[in-house]
Structure formats: structure tokens, C-alpha cells
Amino acid sequence: MVNDGARVRSRSSNRDLRKTLSRSRTNTGIHGKLHAETIVIGGGVIGCAIAYELAARGQDVLLIERGRIAEGASCAAAGMIAADSEHFSSPMMLNLAAMSRRLLHEQSEQLSSLSGMHIGFQQNGFITPIRLKNDLRSDSAVPTPRPRDSEIWWDSITAQQEASWLTKDIYGAYYRPLECDVLPVNLTQAYARSAQALGARIVEGVHHVNLRVDANRVQGVETSIGTMTCQHVIVANGIQGEALMKQAGLQLPILPVKGEIAAVQFPDHSGQLAPDKTIYAEDIYIVPKANGEVWIGATVLPGESDLHVTAAGLQKLLERAVSWVPGIAEAQFVRAWAGVRPSTPDGLPYLGACESISGLYTAFGHHRNGILLSAVTGSLLADFIEGKSSEELNVQGCRPERFNKRGILH
Incomplete structure (x- = not known):
């Protein structure tokens, strides 16, 4: 499954989404209100799924994307929800895949209703x-x-x-x-529009993003449109996640x-x-x-x-x-x-709270399973923000700082 990069997309639906996002920026006065409870960095399917889940739970969420929604990772995917077909290295990943497929089944009708978009959901096996x-x-x-x-x-x-x-x-x-598939760009855009319908703010074209960390706690992000403050930052920008985490002194390698x-x-x-x-x-x-x-x-x-x-x-x-x-x-x-x-080196995504920096969370490194794991990743990250631990959620293997703690990286 290809889940990052590329430049192919549904042009008409993207133009509509850009108009919607532009109206959102105007109506919320984003340049005048640079604060949110949670900031999500990355406008691919993972970031948009997280924003949707947070907004559905009543969180004040702001998503920022350096390019356009669904422009990178998500427009290159095949869109397979292959929970039973994919070869996973651990029972944990099998469980997450099955959970995500079930969640997407449950979400599909609401996503279409809130966004007005057809996500191309098919269950043909x-x-x-x-x-x-x-x-x-x-x-x-x-x-x-x-x-x-x-x-x-x-x-x-x-x-x-x-x-x-x-x-x-x-x-x-x-x-x-039970296997199914979606149109990946449509799904990503549906998550974004649905998040907005539930109160989330989305800003495209945000460059020069830098994490603000003070006294081992995240304070917000510095960006091309100003400083944004928050209680939580979720790094969900795929292949660029490694470089962003290095700003906080953390090594989360990506291949x-x-x-x-x-x-x-x-x-x-x-x-x-x-x-x-x-x-x-x-x-x-x-x-x-x-x-x-x-x-x-x-x-x-x-x-x-x-x-x-x-x-x-x-x-x-x-x-x-x-x-x-x-x-x-x-x-x-x-x-x-x-x-x-x-x-990632062990094939598992980086999911959860960073133990050494309070308020900093990660959701990247999904390799070929970004679309498949998008729904469950959104749910998990919302659970983390609400204070649940990796042990409670049975995803200890995906701890963000696992390589540093094993002494693999120095």
C-alpha cells in the first residue's frame, strides 16, 4: 500500500474543499486567534482523522498543513482496508486493523452526511x-x-x-x-470537512513549523503565520515527522x-x-x-x-x-x-504521548497502512489526549520513544 507522497488528486472536489477551508479561515479569524486546546500538525488522512475524532468529542482543535489537505500521503494510497489480508508482525497490529475497519464502517455514513462527500466505500471482499x-x-x-x-x-x-x-x-x-476499500483522497477530505462541521479549524499553507518546548513541556508551535499556543501538539505529518521531533531532541527514525x-x-x-x-x-x-x-x-x-x-x-x-x-x-x-x-525500524507506527515532553504526541510512521489505520489512530489519539495510557489502550509497542529507551539510538 502506498501511503505517502504523490501529486494526483480529484481536482474538482479539492477546489471545493479549498473554498470551504478558505471560508473557515475567514469565519474563525484564525490569524487573530492563534490558540487551541490541541494543535494537529499534518493534513493527511491520519491528521484529519484525529481532528475529526477530537472535534466529535468536543475538543477545541486546530489542524495545520504546509500544503493542501490530502496533497501528500493520502493522494498516493490505494485505499485498501485490508485488515484480514495484510501481513502484520504482531497481534497488536492485527487487533488495531480489525478495530479500524469496524470504526470506518461505523463512521462512513456520518462522514458522508457531515461532509457531503462520497468516500467511495465498497465492501466487495x-x-x-x-x-x-x-x-x-x-x-x-x-x-x-x-x-x-x-x-x-x-x-x-x-x-x-x-x-x-x-x-x-x-x-x-x-x-x-469483510475486506473493503475507499477512495483515499475523498476519505481524507471527508474527515477534514466533517471535523470542520463539528467545530475544528483547518489552515492550509502553513510553513516553517517549529515546536515550542519549555521546561520539558510543549508550549505550542512557531509558524509562518505566527505563534500558536496550546496544551497539546500532535505530530501527524508522516515522512516529515522525524525532522519535527528532532526539534524537541527526540529521535524517531523514518525510512x-x-x-x-x-x-x-x-x-x-x-x-x-x-x-x-x-x-x-x-x-x-x-x-x-x-x-x-x-x-x-x-x-x-x-x-x-x-x-x-x-x-x-x-x-x-x-x-x-x-x-x-x-x-x-x-x-x-x-x-x-x-x-x-x-x-519505522520495527514496522510499527509511533503512536501516543512522549514521556519526556508533556503535551507532545505522535501519530506517524504507518508505512503502507495509513488508510487502513486512520480511523483507529484518530480514536487512540483522542483517548491519549483524554489521559489514557499505552497500557490501558494495549499499544505499548507503539510508544514514540521506544528506540531511545532500548538504547538503539543515542
Whole structure:
């Protein structure tokens, strides 16, 4: 899943959002009221989900974004809510993913109502095809055990009956009916608009953000539009989070992992050539989206942070996609884009309160699961602001300062 970077977006809906945000700045007099109970730094899906949850709980929240809402991380994502399909390294992450999927189900109707936006929510299920019987004994191919009702085995005959567009060169497939997907930019914007509808303030184009810390307590942020004071600061700006935390003397390392995605579209008369369920294979994912496109991703390039789509990467994606869904060879190419995932050394996001600096919180480093974990991250951070601990929330493994305390970083 690609969850950071890129420059592709829904232009008409973004123009509408910019008008809304502009009206919000005028109506709240943001330049004259540079104080909030909680300041959220970052206007991607994580930051906007947090702002929404805080506003829903009656908090005075101000979100600041250096560019535009959904311009970076969230416009490069594939938008899969793959709680059962994703390979997680810990039971904690499995639980968070399942919680987040459930929360998003619960939120989807309210988000659409408050924001007036269609988030592209679909629950068509995900398919993981298996080419050979021997693959079932491979550690990389056997899914993590799930509750019985979340995964169904299809033999090759059933797979062809349920997904006639799938290659016939398979032994069988796992079908996970609870999996769903969204349009990531729409979801991010819906969180932002809904947060505003509940009283949150959002300001775009805020540059030169610096943390203000005094006597081991956060005091606010210095920005291009002035000094902002607050009781709490939540750093949720993805790949830029590491640099911001260094200002407070904290080492929260991030490794950029570039990924490329392509979009194709089938003509109306394509019939049984076009997939109607997501393919979640070991080497690729193929996602039919609510906007009529099919998204194909994603390459994995650790350490790279440019946003260029390479010919080699695109060729690899399309060849793999056609090997699973032959009809893609007949589809119309629409566009391709690249993004950068913010990865951490142990694969777990930085979530929670910083123990050494009172009032400072983090919510970044989600790697390929930003969209999936957005709803639960919003809920968790609101819980942290209300005073709950990592132990109470069962997310001790995501403590922001965990590497420093283990002596990994000096």
C-alpha cells in the first residue's frame, strides 16, 4: 500500500474543499486567534482523522498543513482496508486493523452526511489467489490464522465461478468477504470537512513549523503565520515527522519506501474481463475503485523518496497484473503515480504521548497502512489526549520513544 507522497488528486472536489477551508479561515479569524486546546500538525488522512475524532468529542482543535489537505500521503494510497489480508508482525497490529475497519464502517455514513462527500466505500471482499498446491506450505503464502468467518477457501472451480475474470492458472484462492476499500483522497477530505462541521479549524499553507518546548513541556508551535499556543501538539505529518521531533531532541527514525501505482479503466462493454473484487496477491494488488478505475500497485523501493514513475516499475506492475487478470491487457491506461511510505525500524507506527515532553504526541510512521489505520489512530489519539495510557489502550509497542529507551539510538 502506498501511503505517502504523490501529486494526483480529484481536482474538482479539492477546489471545493479549498473554498470551504478558505471560508473557515475567514469565519474563525484564525490569524487573530492563534490558540487551541490541541494543535494537529499534518493534513493527511491520519491528521484529519484525529481532528475529526477530537472535534466529535468536543475538543477545541486546530489542524495545520504546509500544503493542501490530502496533497501528500493520502493522494498516493490505494485505499485498501485490508485488515484480514495484510501481513502484520504482531497481534497488536492485527487487533488495531480489525478495530479500524469496524470504526470506518461505523463512521462512513456520518462522514458522508457531515461532509457531503462520497468516500467511495465498497465492501466487495479481497481474493488472494494461489498458483500451486505447494505454495500452501510456504510461509510467505499461508495467511495468518483468522477467525473462521473472515476467510473462505475457494478451489479452482469455485474461484472461476465466483471470479471468471481471474486467470485459470491457479490451484485455488482465499476469499475474505469483510475486506473493503475507499477512495483515499475523498476519505481524507471527508474527515477534514466533517471535523470542520463539528467545530475544528483547518489552515492550509502553513510553513516553517517549529515546536515550542519549555521546561520539558510543549508550549505550542512557531509558524509562518505566527505563534500558536496550546496544551497539546500532535505530530501527524508522516515522512516529515522525524525532522519535527528532532526539534524537541527526540529521535524517531523514518525510512522512506517509494512505491508506484497505475490506474486502468475498462470500457463499458468489457463484461467478464473486468474484476469486481480486489486481488491481494503476494506480488501485487489490483483494486476496482468506486470511480470506475482499477488501481494496480505497488513497487517497493526502500530508501527512495522521489515521486517519479519509472518505465521499469510500470512494466513490472502491468505484467504482474495481466498474469492474474488477463483482461487488464485490454483495459485503457489512465495514469500512474508514485508515493513514499513512512516506515519505522520495527514496522510499527509511533503512536501516543512522549514521556519526556508533556503535551507532545505522535501519530506517524504507518508505512503502507495509513488508510487502513486512520480511523483507529484518530480514536487512540483522542483517548491519549483524554489521559489514557499505552497500557490501558494495549499499544505499548507503539510508544514514540521506544528506540531511545532500548538504547538503539543515542
